[in-house]
Amino acid sequence: xxxxxxxxxxxxFGRGGDKVEAVSELSLSVADGELLxxxxxSGCGKSTTLNCIAGLESVTEGxxxxxxxxxxxxxxxxxxxxxxxxxxxxxxxxxxxxNLEFGLKMTTDLSAANRRERVESTAELLxxxxxxxxxxxxxxxGQKQRVALxxxxxxxxxVFLMDEPLSxxxxxxxxxxxxxxxxxxxxxxxxxxYVTHDQTEAxxxxxxxxxxxxxxxxxxxxxxxxxxxxxxxxxxxxxxxPAMNMLRVTRRGDQFVADxxxxxxxxxxxxxxxxxxxxxxxxxGAIDIVEPETGVATGTVEVVxxxxxxxxxxxxxxxxxxxxxxDGPGSVEEGTQVDIDFPAQRAHLFDAGSGVAxxxxxxxxxxxxxSYPNPRYD
Amino acid sequence: xKAESRVEDPSVGTRVRRTIADxxxxxIVDRLVSRPLFWLLPALVFITVFQLYPxxxxxxMSLTDTSLISSEESYVWLENYxxxxxxxxxxxxxxxxxxxxxxxxxxxxxxGLGLAxxxxxxxxxxxxxxxxxxxxxxxxxxxxxxxxxxxxxxxLLETNVGVVNNALDRLGFGIVPFLSDAQLALFSVxxxxxxxxxxxxxxxxxxxxxxxxxxxxxxxxxxxxxxxxRFRYVTLPQLKPVMFVVTILVxxxxxxxxxxxxxxxxxxxxxATEVIALSMYKTAFNSYQMGMxxxxxxxxxxxxxxxxxxxxxxxxxxxxx
Numbered sequence: 073x074x075x076x077x078x079x080x081x082x083x084x085f086g087r088g089g090d091k092v093e094a095v096s097e098l099s100l101s102v103a104d105g106e107l108l109x110x111x112x113x114s115g116c117g118k119s120t121t122l123n124c125i126a127g128l129e130s131v132t133e134g135x136x137x138x139x140x141x142x143x144x145x146x147x148x149x150x151x152x153x154x155x156x157x158x159x160x161x162x163x164x165x166x167x168x169x170x171n172l173e174f175g176l177k178m179t180t181d182l183s184a185a186n187r188r189e190r191v192e193s194t195a196e197l198l199x200x201x202x203x204x205x206x207x208x209x210x211x212x213x214g215q216k217q218r219v220a221l222x223x224x225x226x227x228x229x230x231v232f233l234m235d236e237p238l239s240x241x242x243x244x245x246x247x248x249x250x251x252x253x254x255x256x257x258x259x260x261x262x263x264x265x266y267v268t269h270d271q272t273e274a275x276x277x278x279x280x281x282x283x284x285x286x287x288x289x290x291x292x293x294x295x296x297x298x299x300x301x302x303x304x305x306x307x308x309x310x311x312x313x314p315a316m317n318m319l320r321v322t323r324r325g326d327q328f329v330a331d332x333x334x335x336x337x338x339x340x341x342x343x344x345x346x347x348x349x350x351x352x353x354x355x356x357g358a359i360d361i362v363e364p365e366t367g368v369a370t371g372t373v374e375v376v377x378x379x380x381x382x383x384x385x386x387x388x389x390x391x392x393x394x395x396x397x398x399d400g401p402g403s404v405e406e407g408t409q410v411d412i413d414f415p416a417q418r419a420h421l422f423d424a425g426s427g428v429a430x431x432x433x434x435x436x437x438x439x440x441x442x443s444y445p446n447p448r449y450d
Numbered sequence: 451x452k453a454e455s456r457v458e459d460p461s462v463g464t465r466v467r468r469t470i471a472d473x474x475x476x477x478i479v480d481r482l483v484s485r486p487l488f489w490l491l492p493a494l495v496f497i498t499v500f501q502l503y504p505x506x507x508x509x510x511m512s513l514t515d516t517s518l519i520s521s522e523e524s525y526v527w528l529e530n531y532x533x534x535x536x537x538x539x540x541x542x543x544x545x546x547x548x549x550x551x552x553x554x555x556x557x558x559x560x561x562g563l564g565l566a567x568x569x570x571x572x573x574x575x576x577x578x579x580x581x582x583x584x585x586x587x588x589x590x591x592x593x594x595x596x597x598x599x600x601x602x603x604x605x606l607l608e609t610n611v612g613v614v615n616n617a618l619d620r621l622g623f624g625i626v627p628f629l630s631d632a633q634l635a636l637f638s639v640x641x642x643x644x645x646x647x648x649x650x651x652x653x654x655x656x657x658x659x660x661x662x663x664x665x666x667x668x669x670x671x672x673x674x675x676x677x678x679x680r681f682r683y684v685t686l687p688q689l690k691p692v693m694f695v696v697t698i699l700v701x702x703x704x705x706x707x708x709x710x711x712x713x714x715x716x717x718x719x720x721x722a723t724e725v726i727a728l729s730m731y732k733t734a735f736n737s738y739q740m741g742m743x744x745x746x747x748x749x750x751x752x753x754x755x756x757x758x759x760x761x762x763x764x765x766x767x768x769x770x771x
Contacts, residue, residue, distance in 0.1 A: 155669070
């Protein structure tokens with residue numbers, strides 16, 4: 073079984089003036105059997121981190137520890153890991169069985185018959201028994217992905233590493249495979265680090281997510297924790313679809329004010345200094361369209377994007393665009409004036425300069441710790 | 451309406467068709483251009499005039515006693531072939547060609563692959579130098595064979611003036627008869643040929659190596675394959691199609707080698723380095739026996755075709771093609 077620890081990992085590329093720090097001071101630990109998703113935009117260092125764990129990249133500073141053993145200097149095959157690659161990376165000249173078998177052939181003394189046995193049982197697990205004699209080029213994308221997964225599973229590693237394994241699949245297959253990988257990971261109970269840039273994958277699959285940006289870890293936590301209690305503006309904007317609305321506001325007495333916008337300071341934010349600027353964030357889904365003259369702001373509906381059950385309405389409030397998730401067709405019309413409002417619990421506040429969250433809510437919706445009854449909607 | 455649309459359509463094809471249509475019937479042109487043969491015609495004409503016809507002419511000539519110093523010509527049918535296959539010279543040239551070709555294929559593929567691997571390694575690691583290496587190696591390929599022959603001849607001159615012998619002399623070794631000793635001369639010819647031809651195979655292998663996805667190597671590393679296993683199980687299988695093409699081309703090229711050997715040793719000493727192509731040249735232009743030379747050419751063609759056919763059987767490339 074595998075417990076993975078990363079201790080103050082640093083990785084730089086190039087030297088002298090061209091030096092780029094891809095990962096800086098990253099510390100993470102992944103519990104046995106846990107699925108941790110590393111998520112972030114392109115170039116945030118997530119794949120580099122994965123490669124460092126795998127031993128495909130050398131580590132500039134810091135340590136990688138698997139099951140209490142420092143493996144930083146070890147070669148990939150000595151680390152008890154297996155990896156699934158974005159483009160499957162199946163050996164094109166070998167059959168599916170050959171691909172599954174290759175790792176065993178390289179690292180174990182198993183006889184051909186024993187290896188064949190392992191290949192067959194793994195194939196059965198993944199439901200690719202009939203594909204064993206086919207070569208990768210005659211397999212579909214989903215089948216290739218299964219073979220790639222099989223190649224990782226067959227070695228029974230302590231840690232599974234997955235580098236955007238679903239990004240080459242089409243949308244419908246992706247969600248099926250997502251569920252399958254999750255189930256598989258549950259069944260096998262293998263510690264897994266899963267890299268993706270897709271926040272939906274991150275939210276739905278992860279036991280915990282680690283959000284990275286520009287080589288730095290922004291937040292680690294359960295998906296909903298990151299969604300409802302983002303630690304900074306980057307996390308708040310990165311997690312959630314459509315992205316959180318951000319407004320520049322200034323505290324004036326017991327109100328946060330901006331052009332065409334006034335919002336009472338929530339109780340938990342009482343301590344924030346008056347006269348200072350803040351960024352107020354609110355998710356599109358948290359905003360309600362309310363009766364005229366009763367909301368915190370008035371805006372013109374510029375564009376409505378119908379999605380069926382819901383629509384995304386883009387409002388112009390004093391030259392700032394605010395996105396609101398509304399009920400399906402007919403709830404708002406383009407070109408009309410509407411008022412908006414949202415519960416205090418759903419208002420996020422960030423330091424205007426650093427973007428660090430201030431006065432975060434205490435718990436998640438429905439939690440026992442939820443101690444801030446909404447003063448406006450009681 | 452139709453006339454209008456014709457005027458509006460600016461494509462060259464339409465204009466050409468219209469010009470032709472002014473003095474011909476539209477239907478014929480349309481039918482003509484819709485046939486593949488029409489588009490293949492330029493290539494067919496070219497191949498017929500410049501390749502098929504000469505081949506046919508050589509074959510015809512090989513059945514005659516055509517000579518450069520006599521205007522008369524009569525058919526002697528297979529007499530040329532009988533004499534050629536009965537001569538000791540033919541078997542000597544065949545042997546030299548065989549040795550030269552096998553050595554060339556082995557050396558050029560070995561050295562070319564080695565160079566390509568090291569350049570590819572350098573590029574994948576982001577090291578400096580691969581570009582310079584490529585330029586240097588390639589320059590050997592750009593220079594015509596006859597000049598390479600002359601350059602090597604100057605280098606291997608068997609006096610103190612020769613570059614290599616001069617160096618050996620300074621190091622305290624004696625003069626080595628690179629070009630006048632029968633075995634050393636063959637060795638020199640092979641070395642010069644490989645020196646030149648390696649560039650070609652290197653470029654081909656390098657192109658092949660660049661096509662191997664990095665992820666395969668990374669997957670193989672994670673699977674526990676060391677450098678040798680990665681070469682054996684990832685690189686080589688991926689290079690198979692390139693290997694096939696290079697082997698065939700290098701073989702054909704060395705079987706037909708002429709210019710470099712002509713300049714370097716002119717087949718000497720004796721006939722120690724006389725390959726088939728060179729003996730053909732000498733038969734035609736030193737002995738003036740065009741008919742005999744033509745027969746030699748036909749035999750060379752048959753040898754080349756046979757070897758190529760064998761390659762097609764040996765390399766199972768049905769999957770790649």
